[in-house]
Amino acid sequence: GAVVSQHPSRVICKSGTSVKIECRSLDFQATTMFWYRQFPKQSLMLMATSNEGSKATYEQGVEKDKFLINHASLTLSTLTVTSAHPEDSSFYICSALPEGAGEKLFFGSGTQLSVL
Amino acid sequence: LAKTTQPISMDSYEGQEVNITCSHNNIATNDYITWYQQFPSQGPRFIIQGYKTKVTNEVASLFIPADRKSSTLSLPRVSLSDTAVYYCLVGDMWAGNNRKLIWGLGTSLAVNP
Numbered sequence: 001g002a003v004v005s006q007h008p009s010r011v012i013c014k015s016g017t018s019v020k021i022e023c024r025s026l027d028f029q030a031t032t033m034f035w036y037r038q039f040p041k042q043s044l045m046l047m048a049t050s051n052e053g054s055k056a057t058y059e060q061g062v063e064k065d066k067f068l069i070n071h072a073s074l075t076l077s078t079l080t081v082t083s084a085h086p087e088d089s090s091f092y093i094c095s096a097l098p099e100g101a102g103e104k105l106f107f108g109s110g111t112q113l114s115v116l
Numbered sequence: 117l118a119k120t121t122q123p124i125s126m127d128s129y130e131g132q133e134v135n136i137t138c139s140h141n142n143i144a145t146n147d148y149i150t151w152y153q154q155f156p157s158q159g160p161r162f163i164i165q166g167y168k169t170k171v172t173n174e175v176a177s178l179f180i181p182a183d184r185k186s187s188t189l190s191l192p193r194v195s196l197s198d199t200a201v202y203y204c205l206v207g208d209m210w211a212g213n214n215r216k217l218i219w220g221l222g223t224s225l226a227v228n229p
Contacts, residue, residue: 006159036219043203044160044219093159104150105217107159 002028004096006108013084014116021079021111023094029074030096034105035067038091050077084115120204125224134191136223138204141185146208149180149187154201154222163202164189191225199227 003026013019023033031052036044048069049057056069066088068080077096081088091112095105121139128134140149148167152160164171166178166187177190191198203222 004159043221046217046219091157095159104162104165105152105160106162110157110159112157 002026002096002098002106004094004106004108006094006111008111009109010112010114012114012116015085016083018080018082019084019113021081021092021094021113023077023079023096023108025075025096025098025106028096028098030077030098031074032097033071033077034095034097035069035077035079036093036095038093038110040091044093047079052077081113084113086115089113089115119218120206120220122202122204122220122223124221125226127226127228128194129228130195131193134194134198134225134227136189136191136202136204136225137186138189139186140204140206143184143206144208147206148208149178149184150205150207150217151176151178151187151189152203152205154203160203194225194227196227196229199225201225 005024005026007022011019033050035047037047038044046059047062050069050071052071052074058064066082071077091110093107093110095107097105148165150165151163153163154160164173164176164178166180168180171178179188201222201224203219205217207217
């Protein structure tokens with residue numbers, strides 16, 4: 001099956017710093033990638049839809065200036081959490097949608113962000 | 117966007133068959149039904165997808181009645197490693213690149229020795 005690689009798996013940073021998370025589709029091209037956030041024992045919340053070569057579409061309530069998404073190629077999307085604060089601590093997950101896969105999303109392994 | 121309803125949690129024992137039912141009364145004609153599995157601190161993993169009747173793969177079966185208002189994920193002979201959260205989602209595979217899937221709380225399955 002398709003493989004989505006997400007790095008880093010865990011990051012601890014100081015409040016006020018920025019953190020970049022990478023999401024790569026290793027064996028397929030993905031024109032669309034999705035970024036989710038998940039708090040403990042809660043479901044996945046879609047943050048934004050990343051489209052290659054165009055601006056990301058953010059969900060209501062998600063600050064686009066705080067969560068910068070770049071999808072510069074068909075195999076890479078990045079999420080940058082700018083000026084991170086403790087309330088941004090969460091599990092961030094990306095997913096990619098191969099062409100022709102229907103609703104079969106392939107997910108990265110997630111990134112646990114802890115902001116001190 | 118169709119909303120889904122699943123039991124919050126289920127308990128089972130090793131070797132048993134587990135059936136998790138999901139209700140999706142407002143499913144649309146173009147919607148497919150997809151199930152994912154998620155272990156703690158990992159991204160979800162695709163299990164199975166179907167449109168109607170029955171679908172079977174190497175890990176599970178998916179039963180969908182004629183009215184498609186519900187679906188049942190069947191896990192044969194579960195083991196301890198099947199302890200996870202299982203999500204049922206419905207979505208339109210032809211809705212374009214910006215289609216969204218709404219994730220419910222899923223069903224937390226605990227498999228006991």
